[in-house]
Amino acid sequence: xxxxxxxxxxxxxxxxxxxxxxxxxxxxxxxxxxxxxxxxxxxxxxxxxxxxxxxxxxxxxxxxxxxxxxxxxxxxxxxxxxxxxxxxxxxxxxxxxxxxxxxxxxxxxxxxxxxxxxxxxxxxxxxxxxxxxxxxxxxxxxxxxxxxxxxxxxxxxxxxxxxxxxxxxxxxxxxxxxxxxxxxxxxxxxxxxxxxxxxxxxxxxxxxxxxxxxxxxxxxxxxxxxxxxxxxxxxxxxxxxxxxxxxxxxxxxxxxxxxxxxxxxxxxxxxxxxxxxxxxxxxxxxxxxxxxxxxxxxxxxxxxxxxxxxxxxxxxxxxxxxxxxxxxxxxxxxxxxxxxxxxxxxxxxxxxxxxxxxxxxxxxxxxxxxxxxxxxxxxxxxxxxxxxxxxxxxxxxxxxxxxxxxxxxxxxxxxxxxxxxxxxxxxxxxxxxxxxxxxxxxxxxx
Amino acid sequence: xxxxxxxxxxxxxxxxxxxxxxxxxxxxxxxxxxxxxxxxxxxxxxxxxxxxxxxxxxxxxxxxxxxxxxxxxxxxxxxxxxxxxxxxxxxxxxxxxxxxxxxxxxxxxxxxxxxxxxxxxxxxxxxxxxxxxxxxxxxxxxxxxxxxxxxxxxxxxxxxxxxxxxxxxxxxxxxxxxxxxxxxxxxxxxxxxxxxxxxxxxxxxxxxxxxxxxxxxxxxxxxxxxxxxxxxxxxxxxxxxxxxxxxxxxxxxxxxxxxxxxxxxxxxxxxxxxxxxxxxxxxxxxxxxxxxxxxxxxxxxxxxxxxxxxxxxxxxxxxxxxxxxxxxxxxxxxxxxxxx
Numbered sequence: 001x002x003x004x005x006x007x008x009x010x011x012x013x014x015x016x017x018x019x020x021x022x023x024x025x026x027x028x029x030x031x032x033x034x035x036x037x038x039x040x041x042x043x044x045x046x047x048x049x050x051x052x053x054x055x056x057x058x059x060x061x062x063x064x065x066x067x068x069x070x071x072x073x074x075x076x077x078x079x080x081x082x083x084x085x086x087x088x089x090x091x092x093x094x095x096x097x098x099x100x101x102x103x104x105x106x107x108x109x110x111x112x113x114x115x116x117x118x119x120x121x122x123x124x125x126x127x128x129x130x131x132x133x134x135x136x137x138x139x140x141x142x143x144x145x146x147x148x149x150x151x152x153x154x155x156x157x158x159x160x161x162x163x164x165x166x167x168x169x170x171x172x173x174x175x176x177x178x179x180x181x182x183x184x185x186x187x188x189x190x191x192x193x194x195x196x197x198x199x200x201x202x203x204x205x206x207x208x209x210x211x212x213x214x215x216x217x218x219x220x221x222x223x224x225x226x227x228x229x230x231x232x233x234x235x236x237x238x239x240x241x242x243x244x245x246x247x248x249x250x251x252x253x254x255x256x257x258x259x260x261x262x263x264x265x266x267x268x269x270x271x272x273x274x275x276x277x278x279x280x281x282x283x284x285x286x287x288x289x290x291x292x293x294x295x296x297x298x299x300x301x302x303x304x305x306x307x308x309x310x311x312x313x314x315x316x317x318x319x320x321x322x323x324x325x326x327x328x329x330x331x332x333x334x335x336x337x338x339x340x341x342x343x344x345x346x347x348x349x350x351x352x353x354x355x356x357x358x359x360x361x362x363x364x365x366x367x368x369x370x371x372x373x374x375x376x377x378x379x380x381x382x383x384x385x386x387x388x389x390x391x392x393x394x395x396x397x398x399x400x401x402x403x404x405x406x407x408x409x410x411x412x413x414x415x416x417x418x419x420x421x422x423x424x425x426x427x428x429x430x431x432x433x434x435x436x437x438x439x440x441x442x443x444x445x446x
Numbered sequence: 447x448x449x450x451x452x453x454x455x456x457x458x459x460x461x462x463x464x465x466x467x468x469x470x471x472x473x474x475x476x477x478x479x480x481x482x483x484x485x486x487x488x489x490x491x492x493x494x495x496x497x498x499x500x501x502x503x504x505x506x507x508x509x510x511x512x513x514x515x516x517x518x519x520x521x522x523x524x525x526x527x528x529x530x531x532x533x534x535x536x537x538x539x540x541x542x543x544x545x546x547x548x549x550x551x552x553x554x555x556x557x558x559x560x561x562x563x564x565x566x567x568x569x570x571x572x573x574x575x576x577x578x579x580x581x582x583x584x585x586x587x588x589x590x591x592x593x594x595x596x597x598x599x600x601x602x603x604x605x606x607x608x609x610x611x612x613x614x615x616x617x618x619x620x621x622x623x624x625x626x627x628x629x630x631x632x633x634x635x636x637x638x639x640x641x642x643x644x645x646x647x648x649x650x651x652x653x654x655x656x657x658x659x660x661x662x663x664x665x666x667x668x669x670x671x672x673x674x675x676x677x678x679x680x681x682x683x684x685x686x687x688x689x690x691x692x693x694x695x696x697x698x699x700x701x702x703x704x705x706x707x708x709x710x711x712x713x714x715x716x717x718x719x720x721x722x723x724x725x726x727x728x729x730x731x732x733x734x735x736x737x738x739x740x741x742x743x744x745x746x747x748x749x750x751x752x753x754x755x756x757x758x759x760x761x762x763x764x765x766x767x768x769x770x771x772x773x774x775x776x777x778x779x780x781x782x783x784x785x786x
Contacts, residue, residue: 405531
């Protein structure tokens with residue numbers, strides 16, 4: 001493989017692995033705030049136990065998130081130095097704002113959250129938890145703004161030419177509120193809330209099935225179910241709105257989502273399908289005119305298709321089509337699962353429905369999968385550009401780094417991340433099995 | 447020297463890296479000393495001395511990197527791609543340090559703890575050395591082409607001067623860490639550690655003298671600014687005074703004063719490095735005209751202006767809650783249910 005494909009593989013792999021953790025901690029952060037607020041208001045020790053247990057899980061998730069996150073910050077410079085030169089003026093300030101405003105906040109108050117139970121008053125500890133949750137949400141804002149600028153650049157002008165071409169800021173607020181940033185940050189938040197909520201649902205359902213910690217499990221489950229129902233439904237609206245923004249700003253990506261080829265014609269919406277990229281055709285089960293309707297409210301409205309773009313300016317269509325449709329299928333099933341859970345709870349049948357509790361146990365994987373798939377379709381859908389219509393991914397690559405070097409680091413990261421993942425699952429399982437009533441003893445951390 | 451936005455950001459990026467040296471410096475130093483204590487309880491005291499704060503300390507590096515990206519994108523791009531394998535090693539070391547701290551306490555098997563102890567210590571040592579090697583290279587000079595791209599090799603980065611700076615950085619952090627751990631411990635362990643501080647100081651002073659001589663002899667361009675502005679000689683004088691004050695404070699039992707002196711030593715040495723570099727960010731060697739300066743590597747004035755506003759709002763907040771957190775976790779380390 002050439003350096004470009006290796007560098008893309010490395011970035012894709014390291015960001016995908018990293019992105020298992022931040023949504024988990026953003027969503028769990030919100031749930032921690034709810035649990036600890038309930039403790040603050042009611043003073044019931046049950047809520048304190050819940051907050052403490054989930055805080056320990058949060059600490060583990062956060063640690064791996066930080067360890068894998070620093071790799072991402074370095075990688076812009078190591079592997080994509082031409083891109084860094086081009087966007088530094090625009091992208092760098094968002095990244096620096098993230099560090100100054102969000103990372104310090106998050107890591108500082110995390111110390112109080114994890115180690116401050118006995119040192120702080122209840123109210124101060126709750127405040128620290130709120131700050132950690134706020135910091136986690138805030139740090140997502142800046143990185144999504146930076147990424148959204150790559151999708152829909154705004155508030156900049158171009159200076160220089162050839163190898164000295166640079167994008168420079170003209171208006172900071174246009175950069176921050178670029179056409180897609182607010183929609184995408186909301187979409188990311190809802191995905192993160194789902195990831196946190198379904199993780200709590202999964203563990204609670206597992207305890208109920210095993211007959212352990214019943215009271216703890218029921219109370220955790222109710223809180224998580226509330227968040228899951230809300231976030232899943234909001235995600236539907238958020239996704240719909242994001243789609244309309246993509247239609248306005250990145251027509252090639254939208255056409256790839258639905259494998260829509262005709263240059264300007266009403267577009268169908270597929271339930272399942274397969275794109276034959278050579279023939280320029282999409283086969284599958286479609287609702288005629290659905291895409292047109294979703295975009296503009298009319299089934300016969302014309303939508304720009306892939307034929308309007310030269311073949312080298314199209315993203316890999318089938319990959320984008322499949323990841324996008326899988327994300328939507330999961331999104332719909334998360335709505336069904338969470339609302340079915342709420343219905344069963346309302347009828348008083350939830351705790352007895354063993355099959356449904358098993359569904360909840362495994363549902364933890366779904367939001368994680370949807371988050372990954374959504375990013376795959378968004379990022380691959382932007383190809384061949386690294387900054388939409390301004391710079392191709394190939395142009396962004398570091399000139400001085402050889403493919404052997406990238407291969408070596410890719411192998412290294414793959415091994416380390418595999419090790420991390422195995423350890424993470426092992427320790428997570430250990431905490432779930434024994435974490436709730438662990439005895440405090442010398443030589444063992446509770 | 448004109449006081450412009452470029453100079454301001456040269457100083458501010460420097461301040462962020464100084465914050466990193468002062469704060470994560472003692473974490474790394476404690477890590478480097480970790481294997482010298484053998485008892486599980488003592489090792490846990492070491493880990494928990496930095497437990498609540500190391501993560502926030504590392505953020506100074508992350509933010510320093512982000513600020514470098516934003517204020518001097520050419521430097522960020524050239525150095526990170528040029529030092530590719532070295533930075534990958536640094537990343538691996540930082541990952542292992544983070545997870546070693548987190549994972550060690552989770553199981554009580556001897557081999558498990560030994561494994562993470564070694565991983566914690568080795569990764570701290572490697573990180574310290576690599577940070578120093580990177581500084582050594584940008585001071586000594588690396589081959590740069592006219593388009594600012596790195597034109598050297600990985601092995602070329604491992605030149606004697608840079609390795610010497612790597613070892614000096616490790617020694618500085620070990621001294622700094624040994625002083626911090628004396629502050630956080632008590633009783634017999636503390637008495638033993640006080641002895642270590644003296645060894646660490648001697649180790650550091652030896653390397654510091656060597657580095658100074660090597661710089662005077664072989665890296666004369668680091669002295670130009672100093673010679674042009676003799677008033678700046680106050681900085682090396684301060685560094686010597688603060689280092690000399692450390693053993694004095696230790697023998698008088700004033701641990702906190704010793705720690706402040708050690709911080710002052712870190713700050714004055716970094717300032718000296720900054721004065722030597724200014725207005726260059728990366729020296730080009732052999733073709734000096736290709737050096738990256740604060741003027742040919744910076745972002746637009748508009749961006750520097752925006753970042754100044756961000757820093758003016760953000761940094762007072764950061765400093766105030768960092769200080770509160772250190773205040774809350776002041777005093778000797780106690781192992782409890784929430785400890786590592």
